[in-house]
Structure formats: C-alpha cells, structure tokens
Amino acid sequence: MVEKKIKNIHIIINPAAGKNEPVLAIINKGLKDSGIRWEILITKKAGDGLQFAKVAVKEGVDAVAAYGGDGTMMEVAGGLMGTEVPLVILPGGSANVLATELNIPKDLKEAFALIHHGPHEIKAVDMAQYNHCHFITGMVLGFGADLVKGADRESKNKFGILAYFFSAAAVLQRLKLTRYDLKIDGKEYRVKGLTCLVYNVGNLGFSKISLDKHIDISDGLLDVMILKKANLSFLKLLVTTFLTRERPENYELVEHWQGKDISLSSSRKQIVQCDGEVIEPISLHIKVIPAAIKILVPKLVPKKENKTIEK
Numbered sequence: 009m010v011e012k013k014i015k016n017i018h019i020i021i022n023p024a025a026g027k028n029e030p031v032l033a034i035i036n037k038g039l040k041d042s043g044i045r046w047e048i049l050i051t052k053k054a055g056d057g058l059q060f061a062k063v064a065v066k067e068g069v070d071a072v073a074a075y076g077g078d079g080t081m082m083e084v085a086g087g088l089m090g091t092e093v094p095l096v097i098l099p100g101g102s103a104n105v106l107a108t109e110l111n112i113p114k115d116l117k118e119a120f121a122l123i124h125h126g127p128h129e130i131k132a133v134d135m136a137q138y139n140h141c142h143f144i145t146g147m148v149l150g151f152g153a154d155l156v157k158g159a160d161r162e163s164k165n166k167f168g169i170l171a172y173f174f175s176a177a178a179v180l181q182r183l184k185l186t187r188y189d190l191k192i193d194g195k196e197y198r199v200k201g202l203t204c205l206v207y208n209v210g211n212l213g214f215s216k217i218s219l220d221k222h223i224d225i226s227d228g229l230l231d232v233m234i235l236k237k238a239n240l241s242f243l244k245l246l247v248t249t250f251l252t253r254e255r256p257e258n259y260e261l262v263e264h265w266q267g268k269d270i271s272l273s274s275s276r277k278q279i280v281q282c283d284g285e286v287i288e289p290i291s292l293h294i295k296v297i298p299a300a301i302k303i304l305v306p307k308l309v310p311k312k313e314n315k316t317i318e319k
C-alpha cells in the first residue's frame with residue numbers, strides 16, 4: 009500500500025444523502041489552495057454515480073471521491089471496479105458501514121483532508137457480484153431497512169447502541185423460520201434460520217463492534233452467516249458482543265462459513281437488502297471479486313486490534 013499523489017479529482021455528490029451539511033463550501037475550502045484540479049458532479053437519479061465514475065476513469069483522473077452513504081459508494085465503486093483509480097469515501101449518508109470498516113473519519117472536513125494532507129494509503133478491497141449486480145458491504149436476507157435505522161449512532165453513545173441491539177433482537181424475534189439452501193464452493197448445506205447474511209465487512213455501522221472477528225474486507229472471501237434462533241441465549245450473545253466488542257462463537261445460534269462462490273435460496277420469500285438498498289427477492293448466485301477496487305484510507309499507526317493494518 010502506497011501513498012498516491014492526487015492532482016486531478018472528480019467529486020460525485022449525492023444531494024439526497026442523509027447528512028445536512030454545507031458540502032460544497034467544505035470542498036471549496038479544502039481544495040481551493042491545494043493545487044488539485046477538481047470537478048463536481050451531482051447525481052439526480054439511480055445510475056448517475058456509476059456513469060460519472062466511468063467517465064472520470066476515461067478522462068484519466070487520479071481519484072474519484074463520492075459523497076453519500078453505502079448505496080452511493082456501491083454505485084461509484086461499480087464504475088471504478090477493475091481499475092487503478094481509487095475511491096475517496098466522503099461519508100454523508102445515514103448509513104456509512106463501508107466508511108466505518110475502513111476507519112474513514114465521519115467528519116467531512118477530516119475525510120476530505122485525507123486527499124492532500126494524508127497520511128493515506130491505497131487499500132485493495134474485495135467486492136461481490138450477484139446475478140448482474142454487485143455489492144461491497146454485504147447482503148441480508150430476512151429484514152429490511154428497519155433494523156439498520158440508527159446504525160450510525162455515535163459510538164460514544166453506549167446506551168444508544170445497547171438500545172439498538174435490543175430493538176434489533178425484537179425485529180429478529182418477529183421473523184419466521186426459513187429453510188436456506190446453500191452451495192458454498194461446491195459444498196451443499198440446508199439450514200433453518202431467521203436471517204442469512206452474506207458479508208464482506210465486519211461492522212454494522214458502529215465502530216469497534218464486529219459481527220465476527222474473522223471477517224476481512226480484503227481476504228478474497230465472503231462470510232455467510234445464518235442466525236438460527238433469536239431466543240434468550242441470543243440476547244445474552246448480544247450483550248456479550250456489546251461488552252467485548254466482538255461476537256463470541258456460538259454454533260447453536262449462528263452458523264458461519266467462508267467461501268468464494270455462493271448459491272443461496274430460501275424456502276420463504278424474504279426481503280433482500282444489499283449495501284443498504286432493498287432489492288427484489290430472488291435466488292442468488294454470489295461470487296467474490298478479490299481486490300476489485302482500490303480505496304483511499306487513513307494510514308494508521310499499527311494497533312493489534314486494528315483490521316486495516318497489513319498483517
């Protein structure tokens with residue numbers, strides 16, 4: 009991972025992003041004396057982010073920045089996939105799971121300062137392809153946006169997070185048991201559960217709380233998890249996860265696999281949420297695309313528990 013000198017950047021802004029802040033003023037202040045050539049593009053409809061990113065690549069920019077939430081990042085990443093042009097994440101959405109995973113500052117000025125003040129480095133991140141679409145953070149079967157509401161609470165607000173965990177548990181308890189048929193790298197499994205996750209990131213939008221310590225955004229593998237029960241033991245598991253910031257292993261409650269090629273269907277029609285957007289429920293074939301995209305991330309002083317540091 010090396011630092012990249014950025015001289016020419018396109019900035020794609022989703023004006024419908026969740027945060028209310030003077031984006032243009034912050035960008036102008038951050039870049040006006042930097043010597044960087046920059047162009048702003050505003051999305052008006054779904055698909056614009058993807059097209060703007062593709063055009064930016066053709067024009068030979070050094071980086072493409074995107075302002076928005078996970079849905080915006082997914083679109084722009086789609087246009088940068090397979091190229092060497094890095095994505096600069098400017099977290100502006102109501103859910104910023106990708107930004108949280110990569111330790112991108114939540115404050116726009118700080119996130120923006122990474123471009124020219126750094127220190128930054130370029131990290132290769134996996135993406136996943138399903139049917140004719142793709143995702144970065146993950147896919148959830150079984151529940152919609154109701155569970156993710158409040159997922160971007162300040163990590164300092166510990167009781168807020170605990171309250172969120174319990175409301176999540178309440179949503180999960182209302183789900184009906186479904187039979188999942190899976191084929192992971194050629195091996196078949198049939199498991200009954202409440203929800204199934206195909207994940208590329210470890211967090212749900214909270215810093216330092218991990219769905220599973222083995223999840224790595226750059227390991228060339230997707231993580232598949234099925235929650236089998238949402239009973240009292242599950243509440244205990246949530247509390248332990250909250251206190252230790254990491255989910256303890258419990259195969260009675262959670263099945264967990266890793267793989268590169270995943271076929272998945274459920275006996276009951278379930279809502280499918282992908283990178284925070286609800287998609288049509290379908291039978292899914294998901295494949296990892298290792299190191300599909302380069303992302304500009306803060307260069308951190310190595311800490312044992314920090315996942316973005318090279319091992």
Ligand SMILES: [Mg+2]
Binds near residue numbers: 228
């Ligand atoms: Mg992975």
